[in-house]
Amino acid sequence: MADSRINDLLITGDQNYATIDHSVGRLVLDSKAHSIAWFKWLIVGVMGSGLLMVSIAWLIFQGTGTWGNNIPAAWGFDIVNFVWWIGIGHAGTLISAILLLLRQQWRNSINRFSEAMTIFAVMCAGLYPLLHTGRPWNDYWLFPYPNILGMWPQFRSPLLWDVFAVSTYFSVSLVFWFVGLVPDFATLRDKATNRYAKLIFALLAMGWRGSAKHWHRYEQMYYILAGISAPLVLSVHSIVSFDFAISIVPGWNVTVFPPYFVAGAVFAGFAMVIIWGIPLRKYYKLEHLITNRHMDWMAKILLATGLIVFYGYFLEVFYSWYSGNSYEFKLLMKTRFDGMYAKFYWALIFCNGLCPQIFWWNKARTSTFWLIFVSIMVSIGMWLERFVIIPMSLTNNYLPSSDKPYYPSFWDLAMFAGTLGFFTMLMILFIRFLPTINIFEVKDLLFKMKGKKEFVEGQEPVEVA
Amino acid sequence: MGSQVFKPNANSIAHMAIIGIAVGPLTIGLALAALSRSPANTKVNIAKNQPVPFSHQHHNWELGIDCRYCHTSVEKSSFAGIPSTETCMSCHSQIWTNSPLLEPVRQSYETNTPIKWNKVNKLPDFVYFNHSIHINRGLQCNICHGSMQDEHITMKGNSFQMAWCLQCHRAPERYLAWNKDLKKEYPGLTPRELVFKYYWKLQKEGKGNLSQSETQIANNTYNGEESPKDVEDGKAIIKELGIKPQQLADCTVCHR
Numbered sequence: 079m080a081d082s083r084i085n086d087l088l089i090t091g092d093q094n095y096a097t098i099d100h101s102v103g104r105l106v107l108d109s110k111a112h113s114i115a116w117f118k119w120l121i122v123g124v125m126g127s128g129l130l131m132v133s134i135a136w137l138i139f140q141g142t143g144t145w146g147n148n149i150p151a152a153w154g155f156d157i158v159n160f161v162w163w164i165g166i167g168h169a170g171t172l173i174s175a176i177l178l179l180l181r182q183q184w185r186n187s188i189n190r191f192s193e194a195m196t197i198f199a200v201m202c203a204g205l206y207p208l209l210h211t212g213r214p215w216n217d218y219w220l221f222p223y224p225n226i227l228g229m230w231p232q233f234r235s236p237l238l239w240d241v242f243a244v245s246t247y248f249s250v251s252l253v254f255w256f257v258g259l260v261p262d263f264a265t266l267r268d269k270a271t272n273r274y275a276k277l278i279f280a281l282l283a284m285g286w287r288g289s290a291k292h293w294h295r296y297e298q299m300y301y302i303l304a305g306i307s308a309p310l311v312l313s314v315h316s317i318v319s320f321d322f323a324i325s326i327v328p329g330w331n332v333t334v335f336p337p338y339f340v341a342g343a344v345f346a347g348f349a350m351v352i353i354w355g356i357p358l359r360k361y362y363k364l365e366h367l368i369t370n371r372h373m374d375w376m377a378k379i380l381l382a383t384g385l386i387v388f389y390g391y392f393l394e395v396f397y398s399w400y401s402g403n404s405y406e407f408k409l410l411m412k413t414r415f416d417g418m419y420a421k422f423y424w425a426l427i428f429c430n431g432l433c434p435q436i437f438w439w440n441k442a443r444t445s446t447f448w449l450i451f452v453s454i455m456v457s458i459g460m461w462l463e464r465f466v467i468i469p470m471s472l473t474n475n476y477l478p479s480s481d482k483p484y485y486p487s488f489w490d491l492a493m494f495a496g497t498l499g500f501f502t503m504l505m506i507l508f509i510r511f512l513p514t515i516n517i518f519e520v521k522d523l524l525f526k527m528k529g530k531k532e533f534v535e536g537q538e539p540v541e542v543a
Numbered sequence: 544m545g546s547q548v549f550k551p552n553a554n555s556i557a558h559m560a561i562i563g564i565a566v567g568p569l570t571i572g573l574a575l576a577a578l579s580r581s582p583a584n585t586k587v588n589i590a591k592n593q594p595v596p597f598s599h600q601h602h603n604w605e606l607g608i609d610c611r612y613c614h615t616s617v618e619k620s621s622f623a624g625i626p627s628t629e630t631c632m633s634c635h636s637q638i639w640t641n642s643p644l645l646e647p648v649r650q651s652y653e654t655n656t657p658i659k660w661n662k663v664n665k666l667p668d669f670v671y672f673n674h675s676i677h678i679n680r681g682l683q684c685n686i687c688h689g690s691m692q693d694e695h696i697t698m699k700g701n702s703f704q705m706a707w708c709l710q711c712h713r714a715p716e717r718y719l720a721w722n723k724d725l726k727k728e729y730p731g732l733t734p735r736e737l738v739f740k741y742y743w744k745l746q747k748e749g750k751g752n753l754s755q756s757e758t759q760i761a762n763n764t765y766n767g768e769e770s771p772k773d774v775e776d777g778k779a780i781i782k783e784l785g786i787k788p789q790q791l792a793d794c795t796v797c798h799r
Contacts, residue, residue: 223572224576225706226579226580226702226704226705226706227704227705227706228704228705228706228707228708228709228710228713229705229706229709267548276548277548280548280549284557285549285553285554285557
């Protein structure tokens with residue numbers, strides 16, 4: 079009953095500070111808040127991580143020959159998965175930095191877990207290029223430092239820019255996430271009854287007392303970090319797209335790549351936020367904090383970025399004709415529209431181009447089924463997009479005699495499944511051990527929603543209207 | 544229990560931790576950098592145990608035996624050559640025939656099994672190095688190997704790290720004019736011949752009467768020519784010998 083009336087709010091139900099503390103804090107402080115399903119998913123995640131470790135160990139033992147990569151398709155599943163994961167990481171920073179700077183209060187209840195997702199996704203992403211080098215123990219060579227080789231990395235190569243982009247993105251996101259957690263750590267420290275939990279949260283809270291000075295410093299720090307991260311949202315995936323756009327490979331040498339990649343990243347990222355957000359709010363009874371309004375707006379972002387991406391697909395088709403480059407046109411006609419991989423191209427058009435169009439309908443944007451369905455389709459579609467771009471272009475290059483089809487090997491699939499498991503494990507552990515929703519920002523939002531009426535904990539709950 | 548989990552002295556620990564986080568990685572990085580450049584890693588000037596305590600100082604400096612007497616292929620091949628037992632025995636079948644130090648040499652000769660010398664100058668398998676080209680361009684042995692004529696037990700004269708190789712490969716003009724005095728004294732000789740003529744001059748004149756570069760080479764302090772004049776001379780030699788310095792530091796020169 080209440081739902082239909084206050085559906086349109088960012089916080090619903092009878093809420094005060096204590097109820098928010100409880101509904102979020104209980105996931106961390108009370109192990110009974112988690113059902114057996116949590117444990118089952120943890121097992122799935124741990125098994126996936128095990129598979130990941132086995133496939134990494136086998137890869138290091140055997141060399142990259144265990145992958146399906148060949149010449150000409152020297153970039154296969156590894157780079158597809160790298161770009162896919164790094165794209166998924168983008169929603170977190172967009173929500174935390176850009177929406178913060180734009181004073182979008184609807185970020186408050188979804189920023190924490192999407193930031194966590196960002197960090198975990200970048201961890202999964204980072205693995206691939208590091209292992210792709212074939213000698214991961216020498217990966218520190220990627221960084222410019224005065225070494226005994228007398229060599230610097232190739233500064234003109236977008237692959238090196240990528241090293242900077244991704245490592246900066248990861249470290250800034252991690253610091254941003256941690257800084258945002260500090261006031262919540264303090265809340266949990268004060269609420270914790272378990273001695274060890276209290277000690278750990280006290281350590282993490284770094285002496286936070288909630289004084290005016292602390293808040294002042296916090297705001298300064300948080301906004302500075304947001305200012306640093308905001309351009310990263312655009313730069314990281316632009317630079318990832320340069321890995322392709324700077325080269326002369328047909329299907330890669332397209333100027334639309336940077337904006338098209340960034341839109342795709344936000345697209346994939348929000349899909350993943352929805353995929354995690356819906357079960358999270360359902361199983362942990364957080365519908366009053368992650369409301370249908372959040373879902374509605376995220377679906378609108380999916381629709382908008384989906385249209386940009388779709389426009390990118392149109393441009394790719396247009397440019398392969400307009401460029402007058404016969405190899406570009408051959409790639410389009412013989413590899414994308416037709417040929418052994420054509421089904422992946424058409425599946426991409428269906429997943430990314432057509433599926434999100436359902437969100438033109440108001441009802442679809444708040445329907446759990448359509449949200450989950452479209453988000454999964456978008457995740458698959460974004461993976462297919464990278465598959466279409468990377469191996470499909472490489473298998474048909476300028477030299478027809480070296481054309482060779484690409485097939486992933488068992489270990490390619492195992493490692494991809496492994497990173498999915500690793501990501502799941504980290505998310506599941508995150509839900510158990512860290513506040514999934516930003517407690518103090520939601521309280522701040524509640525304060526603003528209640529018309530800035532002063533009220534204190536323990537007071538009778540006030541109906542939010 | 545209130546929010547005061549820690550006592551006030553935790554603040555000092557926190558301060559120390561912040562300093563530690565800032566300084567720690569830097570210290571570790573610098574320590575690793577220093578360690579990788581130190582003799583502990585490079586083995587420069589660290590004598591290596593050998594089955595027979597062979598002295599270059601004695602054979603090369605005191606007796607004046609030419610390098611090529613033992614390292615026979617240094618001018619013609621990538622590998623300078625380690626002398627066979629027969630080479631040792633060409634003298635030691637006549638002199639010091641009862642020396643206990645030479646017992647392994649005699650053993651080796653009698654049983655027809657080579658002596659297992661411990662390699663001092665090792666390069667990784669992925670580096671292709673050729674002695675003959677370096678000798679033919681007139682690079683004196685000591686420039687890389689240090690003052691061999693002074694070594695009682697053989698040791699590495701330089702780190703042989705890539706950065707060290709590249710000093711010359713990126714600026715060969717600085718390393719080719721060391722022999723200009725020698726060239727004036729022996730005008731007919733090629734750079735290859737001057738490499739070995741250098742030891743004759745060293746024997747004859749002693750360290751006190753050499754040019755600056757020659758003295759540095761004798762003492763293993765040679766770091767290439769500094770003066771613009773010598774560098775110009777080096778450039779002239781590059782032209783004369785047909786060296787292409789622009790491709791000398793390409794990856795494929797050493798990593799094929």
